Amino acid sequence: MTAPGPSPAPVDVCLLLEGTYPYTPGGVSSWVHDLVGGLAPLTFHVVSLLPGTTVPARNYTLPANIAGLSHVFVRSLPEGPRRIRHADRLFAALAEPMARIQEDGGLRDIAAVSLALEPHRRRIGSRMLLNSRPAWDLLHSMYHAAYASNSFLDYFWAWRCLQEGLFSVMLAPLPPARVYHTVSTGFAGLLAARARIETGRPALVTEHGIYTNERRVEIAMANWLHEAPPDGTDPGTRSGSLADFWIRTFVSYSRACYEACDPIVTLFEGNQRLQAEDGAPPGRLRVIPNGVDVSRYADLAAARRPHPPTIALIGRIVPIKDIKTFLHACARLRKSVPGLRAWLLGSESEDPDYAAECRDMVRHLGLEDTVTFHGQVRLDDHLAEIDVLVLTSISEAQPLAILEAGAAGIPIVATDVGSCRDLILGHRSESPALGPGGTVTRLADPAATARGAERLLTDPAWRDACSLAIRRRVGLHYDQRAIERRYRDLYAELIARPSQPGVPDPEEAR
Amino acid sequence: MAGLGFALRKLLHRDDLGGAAAGCLRCAMVSSGPWLLTVLCLAGLGALRAHSVSRDELTVFQIIVYYNFSFSLVVSGPVLAIATRHLSDLVFTRRTDEAMGLLLGSLLLLLGSQVLIVVPFYFGFAELATPIRVLACVNFLLVSAIWLAHVFLVTLHNDRSVTATFAAGLGVALAAALALGRFHATAGLLAGFDLGLALILYALLARIVADYPRRDTGRWAFLACFRRHWRLAAGGLVYNAAIWVDKWLMWTAPEAVQQPCRLVSCLHYDSAMFLAYLTIVPSIALFVLSVETDFYEVYLRYLRDIREHAPWSAIAVNTRRIGEVLLAGAGRILLWQGLVSSLAILLAPRLLDLLGIAFVELGIFRLGVLGAFFHALFMFLLIVLSYFELHRETLALQLLFLASNAALTLWSLGQGVAWYGAGYALASVLSFAAAGLVTFRLLPNVPYETFVRRNAALQR
Numbered sequence: 001m002t003a004p005g006p007s008p009a010p011v012d013v014c015l016l017l018e019g020t021y022p023y024t025p026g027g028v029s030s031w032v033h034d035l036v037g038g039l040a041p042l043t044f045h046v047v048s049l050l051p052g053t054t055v056p057a058r059n060y061t062l063p064a065n066i067a068g069l070s071h072v073f074v075r076s077l078p079e080g081p082r083r084i085r086h087a088d089r090l091f092a093a094l095a096e097p098m099a100r101i102q103e104d105g106g107l108r109d110i111a112a113v114s115l116a117l118e119p120h121r122r123r124i125g126s127r128m129l130l131n132s133r134p135a136w137d138l139l140h141s142m143y144h145a146a147y148a149s150n151s152f153l154d155y156f157w158a159w160r161c162l163q164e165g166l167f168s169v170m171l172a173p174l175p176p177a178r179v180y181h182t183v184s185t186g187f188a189g190l191l192a193a194r195a196r197i198e199t200g201r202p203a204l205v206t207e208h209g210i211y212t213n214e215r216r217v218e219i220a221m222a223n224w225l226h227e228a229p230p231d232g233t234d235p236g237t238r239s240g241s242l243a244d245f246w247i248r249t250f251v252s253y254s255r256a257c258y259e260a261c262d263p264i265v266t267l268f269e270g271n272q273r274l275q276a277e278d279g280a281p282p283g284r285l286r287v288i289p290n291g292v293d294v295s296r297y298a299d300l301a302a303a304r305r306p307h308p309p310t311i312a313l314i315g316r317i318v319p320i321k322d323i324k325t326f327l328h329a330c331a332r333l334r335k336s337v338p339g340l341r342a343w344l345l346g347s348e349s350e351d352p353d354y355a356a357e358c359r360d361m362v363r364h365l366g367l368e369d370t371v372t373f374h375g376q377v378r379l380d381d382h383l384a385e386i387d388v389l390v391l392t393s394i395s396e397a398q399p400l401a402i403l404e405a406g407a408a409g410i411p412i413v414a415t416d417v418g419s420c421r422d423l424i425l426g427h428r429s430e431s432p433a434l435g436p437g438g439t440v441t442r443l444a445d446p447a448a449t450a451r452g453a454e455r456l457l458t459d460p461a462w463r464d465a466c467s468l469a470i471r472r473r474v475g476l477h478y479d480q481r482a483i484e485r486r487y488r489d490l491y492a493e494l495i496a497r498p499s500q501p502g503v504p505d506p507e508e509a510r
Numbered sequence: 511m512a513g514l515g516f517a518l519r520k521l522l523h524r525d526d527l528g529g530a531a532a533g534c535l536r537c538a539m540v541s542s543g544p545w546l547l548t549v550l551c552l553a554g555l556g557a558l559r560a561h562s563v564s565r566d567e568l569t570v571f572q573i574i575v576y577y578n579f580s581f582s583l584v585v586s587g588p589v590l591a592i593a594t595r596h597l598s599d600l601v602f603t604r605r606t607d608e609a610m611g612l613l614l615g616s617l618l619l620l621l622g623s624q625v626l627i628v629v630p631f632y633f634g635f636a637e638l639a640t641p642i643r644v645l646a647c648v649n650f651l652l653v654s655a656i657w658l659a660h661v662f663l664v665t666l667h668n669d670r671s672v673t674a675t676f677a678a679g680l681g682v683a684l685a686a687a688l689a690l691g692r693f694h695a696t697a698g699l700l701a702g703f704d705l706g707l708a709l710i711l712y713a714l715l716a717r718i719v720a721d722y723p724r725r726d727t728g729r730w731a732f733l734a735c736f737r738r739h740w741r742l743a744a745g746g747l748v749y750n751a752a753i754w755v756d757k758w759l760m761w762t763a764p765e766a767v768q769q770p771c772r773l774v775s776c777l778h779y780d781s782a783m784f785l786a787y788l789t790i791v792p793s794i795a796l797f798v799l800s801v802e803t804d805f806y807e808v809y810l811r812y813l814r815d816i817r818e819h820a821p822w823s824a825i826a827v828n829t830r831r832i833g834e835v836l837l838a839g840a841g842r843i844l845l846w847q848g849l850v851s852s853l854a855i856l857l858a859p860r861l862l863d864l865l866g867i868a869f870v871e872l873g874i875f876r877l878g879v880l881g882a883f884f885h886a887l888f889m890f891l892l893i894v895l896s897y898f899e900l901h902r903e904t905l906a907l908q909l910l911f912l913a914s915n916a917a918l919t920l921w922s923l924g925q926g927v928a929w930y931g932a933g934y935a936l937a938s939v940l941s942f943a944a945a946g947l948v949t950f951r952l953l954p955n956v957p958y959e960t961f962v963r964r965n966a967a968l969q970r
Contacts, residue, residue, distance in 0.1 A: 131968065136958045143822060151819030500787055 004367040010044040011067050013491055014177030014195070018049045018188040022057075022060035022069070023101070025347065025376065026316070027400045028183060028208050031290060036224075037063040038484040040501050042491060045175045048188050051075050059082065072172040074187050080125020080306065082132070090116055091134040098163075099145050102245055105252035106258035110170075110190060111503050112199050117170050127219075129167050130160055150242050158242060162249050170194060177201065181492045182257065185211040185278075186250065189257025196260035200501030203492040205261040206288070208273040209418075215250045217244050217395060255279035260504065263490070267398040268419030288490075290398045291483030294475045297407030297488065300383050301471070307385040307406040309457045311413075312343040314379065314389065314401035317355040321346075322415075324361060325392040328446035330451065331365045336450075339371055343386070347376040350498035383408050387463075388456045393417055394443060406474040411466035412438035427475060437470025541888065542794050543664060544590075545753070547676050548579045549791075553784040554684055563691045563699065566769075571691070571699040573775045574642075578650040580754045585627060586654045587746030589620045589735075595739050596732040597665045599969055606666065608728040613662055613718065615729035620658055621651050637771050645700040652707040659714035664717065679710030741901040745908050749892075752912035756919040757783065757935040763923055763930070779930055782871035786878025789854045790886040793847035796893050797890050801839030808835050816960070825957055833953045836894065845889070851883045870927065878930030884938035891945035898956065903948050911941040918933060932960045 015021075015036070021029040036044050045068040050056070053076045062069065084090070093116035097109035117124065129135055139159050147155055169190045182192035189205060196203040221242075240248070258264055258280035266288045268273060272285045292442040311333070315321040323344065330342040348355035355373075362371050374382070389405040389412045396418035404413060406423065414420040424438045439452030456463050542814055555572050578753045596899075600608055624742075632643045663672050683706020690698035706921030757780060760766060766776040773951040810827035853860065862872055888911065895904050920927050952959065962968065 131962050133958065136962055140822075148823070149821055152822040152825055153816050343883055 008068075009177075010176035010178055012177065012495060013042060013179045013181050014045045014047060014175050016047050016049070016180060016182040016188040016191045016195075016396045018184050018186055019051065019431060020183070021046065021048070022058045022062060023048065023050075023056045025059045027290075027397070031208070032183060032292075033060050033063070033210060034480065035484065035487060036066060038480065039488055039491070040065050042488070043067045044085050045070070045177055047072060047172075047175065047188075047191065049074055049169070049191070068175060070080050070173070070175060072168055072187075072191070074168045075161075075169055077126040077129065077164055077171070079127050080129075082125060082127050084120060084124060084128055086119075087128065087132065087134050087506070090120065090436070091138055095138060095141060098144050101166075101252045102142055102162075102249050103146055103240075103252075104248065105256070107193055107197070107256040107503050109252065110256040113166070114194050114197060115217050117167070121171055124171070126164070130164060147240055147242065148244050150245075154242055155245065156244040158245055162246070166190065166259045173266065179204070179491055181206065182261070183208070185254035185257040186215075187253070189261075190253050193260035197503055198501065200499035202497050203261045204255055204263055204265060204490070204494065206265040206267075207271060207275065208267055209395070210266075210271055210278075212247065212250050212254050213274055214395070216247055220248050220468050251278050258284075262504075268422055270419060271397070272421075281300050286488050287485060287504045289478055290400055290403055291480035292400070292403040292407050292474065294407045294479045294481075297404060298409075298471070298475075300380060301408040301410075304387075305386050308339045308341050309337050309458070310341040310343065310386050312345055312382065314345045314393065314405070315391065315393065315399075316346045316350050317344060317348045317358055318351045319354055320394050320395050322392040323354075323358050323442060325444050325446050325449065326390060327358065327361050327365060327367065327371065329390070329392070329449035330367055330371055332446060332450035333453055333457075334367070334370050336454050338455075341372045342367070343382065344371065344373045345375075345377050345379065345382060348373065370459050379404060383410065386410055388413060388438075388453050390453060391415060391420065391447060392444075392446075392449060395419060398423070403474055403478050406437060406470040409467040409471040411456050411463060411470055413449055413456065414438070414440060415443050415449075416440050417443070423473070423478075424470070426469075427477075430473075434473050434476075435469040436466060437473060438466050441469075512710050513780065515732055538735065542798065543672070543676075544583060546740065546794060547656075547660075547680070548583065548792070549784055549787040550676075551680060551683075552576060552579060552780070553788050554680070563695055567695040568691075569777070570638075570642075570696050570769060570773075571687070571703075572697075572770055572777075573773045574646045575649065576775065576780065577701065577773060578646065578653050579755065581627075582624070582650055582653040583657065584750040584754060585624060586620060586657050587748075587750040588743035589623075589746075591716070591742045591746030592616075592732055592735045592739060594661050594665065595742055597662065601665060605728075605809065607614065607723050607725055608731065609662065609666065609722050610724055611720070611727045611729040612732055613658075615732060617655060617658055619733075620654055623700050624651060624654055636773055638688060639697065641697045642700060645697060647702055648895035649700060649704050649707065652704060652711055656707060656711050656714065659718065659823060660896040662718050663714050666721070669718075670866045672714070675710060675713045679706050682706040682709055719920075739901070741905045745901070745905045748905065749914050750906040752908060754914045755828055755912060756937075759916065759919045759923065759933075760930070765927070769931055770964060778868065778871050778875055781867065783878045783931070783934075784876050785865070785867070785871075786854075786882050789850055789879050790847065790882045792850050792889075793843045793886050796841070796846060797842055797886075797893075801835075801890070803894070804835050804839060805832070805897075808832050812956075813960070829954070829956050832956060836949070836953070840887075843890070847883060847886065851879050854879045873928055874931040877935045881931065881935035881938040884935070884942040888938060888945050891942070891949050894949060895945070895952070898952065898959055900948070900959070901954065903952075907941060907948065908943050910944055911937060914940050 015032065017028075020026065021032040032046075040063075042065060044066045046062075046066055047070050049072045051074060053073055055071060077223040094113060097105065097112035097116075100106075100109045102111075103324075104122065120128075139156065142159065143150075143152065143155050158428050165187050169187050172191065174191075174195050176199070177195075178201055180192050180195040180199075180201060182188045182205045183205065184207060185205065189211070190206060192203040195201065255278055258275065258278065262284045263286045264275060264280050264284045265288050266275060267287065267289050268286055272280075272287070275285060276282055311330075313321070313323070313326050317323055326342075326344075329342070333342075334340045344358075358375065362368060383405065386405065387410070389401060389410050391399060391401065391412070391414035393399070393415055394417065396415075400413070402412050402414060402420065404421050412420075412424050414424060421440050425436050426434055438456065439448075441448035441452055456466060552575070555575060593612065596612055597609065600606055600612065607901060625647075628647050632638065632646045636643070638646070682933035683703045686705045687699045692698065694701065716775075748755070757776070760776040760779045761774040763776050763779070765778055766774055768774045808828065808831045812825070812832060815824050815828055837846030858872055858876050858879075859869075862869070862875065865873075888907075892904055892907065895907075915934055915937035917933075918936045922929040922931070922933035925932070
């Protein structure tokens with residue numbers, strides 16, 4: 001952890017990022033990079049929350065207006081002393097808020113945890129907070145309060161994992177800033193909540209994907225969670241499953257973040273229902289979409305080269321992108337479109353097993369001459385030779401790939417997830433209506449994906465209409481310059497707000 | 511996707527929770543075997559009456575054997591403790607093909623280091639005829655090698671043939687000693703005795719070599735264990751020194767005799783003590799054959815239930831059951847051993863008379879019986895604590911036993927013959943009380959120990 005100096009001058013905006021910029025490439029990281037670079041006179045400090053114990057290799061060159069970069073390792077508390085004075089008092093103060101956090105907590109509970117830890121900051125660590133006898137008793141009382149029918153071993157590990165994250169965030173040094181901006185809820189959202197309470201400076205959140213929803217998907221896919229408690233449990237005890245323990249805890253973190261942040265921004269309307277379900281006050285919700293540098297992509301569109309019919313999927317080779325459906329669609333499409341090329345543009349390193357399965361599938365389907373894995377590439381080099389952008393994702397927020405391809409006039413075939421429908425067919429409020437920029441399909445429907453792409457590849461009039469519509473839509477609603485202006489104005493408004501330390505009144509939503 | 515994701519699969523599927531304990535069965539056999547052999551052997555020697563050998567020559571033989579058993583057990587302690595631990599790990603991780611390498615490595619270390627002690631002692635310090643010197647050195651090394659082979663046999667095989675081997679070998683040793691002693695006095699006694707010990711060693715080694723691949727891999731891997739488990743190694747030294755320290759200190763008593771060969775002994779004390787030790791054989795048998803097995807079963811069940819995702823209610827039941835089994839075992843041992851020890855104390859005059867032992871030893875014998883009673887209980891508690899991997903506490907208790915036995919024996923020396931043995935008895939009571947306190951404070955905390963303090967996955 002990079003300790004802040006004695007009294008550094010506050011930056012304008014402190015960005016709180018969980019496991020992304022400037023390390024992991026992807027939509028969120030690119031968004032941060034472009035936004036910060038575009039708001040040049042404003043100064044930023046980036047706090048990166050990381051798993052593990054080491055800082056990974058950077059994938060971005062920091063713009064000059066990033067004045068500082070510090071780290072919070074959420075899986076490794078320092079050891080700290082074995083004994084402290086008034087440990088009983090500390091754990092007595094932690095017991096109630098922590099028990100609420102594992103069921104339905106919020107900002108008040110986070111504030112109580114933060115307050116209890118305040119006198120011990122900079123000294124206390126895992127020996128006291130996780131491994132001590134009072135910590136064991138706390139774990140016990142929390143287990144018995146809500147999850148007593150579950151595997152104790154599993155609860156034990158889950159508890160340690162969640163509380164280690166909570167304590168790391170509560171004990172991390174906070175760089176001074178005029179505004180705290182978190183780009184997700186979760187642990188980064190917790191840090192924003194803490195910053196709001198402790199410094200009184202305004203906090204805002206921009207959610208790309210909905211954190212609790214992503215955790216739900218992850219937990220639903222995890223077969224290691226022992227859902228069914230073993231025999232011999234007392235049916236009278238009130239007890240949620242371990243999956244509940246995980247999800248309710250993350251919902252509490254999200255709720256605390258929402259209660260602390262104003263405004264609560266997301267990329268598209270569809271997300272707002274989920275945010276409200278997790279406790280976001282409706283009056284604070286706002287939409288600010290992603291943007292792209294429209295003029296740059298327009299230039300690329302002009303430089304199109306003659307080439308065989310080409311479809312491309314831009315995205316990491318991971319299960320959530322459902323690459324296998326894309327490959328099945330390619331197998332169908334190849335029959336109706338001779339000479340078809342299908343490109344996969346995205347890193348394979350995140351889930352090597354899945355990538356290997358995909359390569360096996362290419363061999364099984366006899367697609368070796370059609371499908372090419374290009375790895376992570378500079379999109380600009382390839383856009384000029386792509387006819388149709390295809391997305392088969394199971395989950396998306398507002399895919400940057402659609403905006404980039406759309407700005408270059410490339411029509412889209414995408415699954416009905418996130419804001420893909422609004423991007424391709426236009427929001428219901430769009431006026432004048434610009435018409436479809438491609439096709440929206442159901443999830444995991446290779447036939448529909450193939451049909452959509454086939455029409456775009458074989459019907460030039462349809463293709464041109466879609467190309468024009470998508471380019472105009474992106475140019476009107478998703479221009480990076482306009483988006484930057486909205487953030488610049490938002491930051492200016494927040495910087496001007498007076499400081500109000502303490503837990504904000506939930507009714508104060510405007 | 512923003513967010514850290516979970517690497518939880520790994521977290522939830524760690525198997526190292528209490529892993530080492532599974533390799534620990536027969537702990538009691540490992541730790542009480544050598545002691546039992548020593549007791550039987552020295553008590554037997556103490557009762558030895560040979561008409562064909564002069565009293566002095568017999569005494570020299572007895573003293574040499576006595577010295578060898580005593581010092582061999584102490585200086586072998588660390589290597590034995592580490593070899594036992596490493597072998598348990600090999601068994602637990604199913605790498606018994608490295609057992610031969612370990613046997614060779616530890617045997618070389620054990621004998622190599624002891625030659626450096628024993629040769630200067632017999633050739634430089636003691637004044638003996640050369641054949642006796644050689645035979646005494648051989649005897650020392652044989653005894654040490656037997657300790658080590660015993661560890662291997664008991665850990666690798668859970669059978670009791672080893673007891674029969676000991677008994678038979680010991681019979682041969684004593685018989686051969688008497689037979690050869692008739693012709694060559696001390697040297698003959700020693701040669702016969704060495705022959706018996708060599709037979710025991712041969713039988714033990716043959717059994718190991720026959721059953722395990724003769725592959726010499728990982729010979730020195732156990733050396734790393736000395737660093738990781740230094741407390742175990744230190745415990746091996748301290749505990750064995752604690753057992754002997756009162757006997758060594760008694761060499762400074764006015765009744766102690768220095769033989770012409772410069773070796774000192776206090777025969778009254780020693781023979782009374784070893785006779786007293788014989789009285790705890792029943793409780794060792796009871797512990798090895800029954801209590802430890804019961805305890806091991808509930809402890810294993812406790813660990814298995816945790817690993818198989820039991821809820822706390824089941825873990826709490828198992829924790830209670832561990833306590834119940836230990837209490838029931840303690841009750842049984844107290845009852846039977848209490849009976850045996852009380853009888854021995856009450857009938858002491860008649861018993862000593864029967865064995866033709868000097869009346870001087872009566873008081874020492876009675877105190878010895880009392881001490882041995884608590885000493886046995888103390889040893890059982892140490893074994894229980896070692897299952898829970900409480901090495902720090904175990905070492906502290908061993909140090910307490912050493913320090914109190916030394917201090918109180920010195921004190922008793924100043925009080926006169928009537929108090930001889932009181933030091934050992936009091937030290938045993940004190941150490942047992944401390945060990946009992948540690949154990950019964952531990953019992954309700956067993957899950958905390960398992961999950962947090964002994965959880966290898968949490969040691970970064």
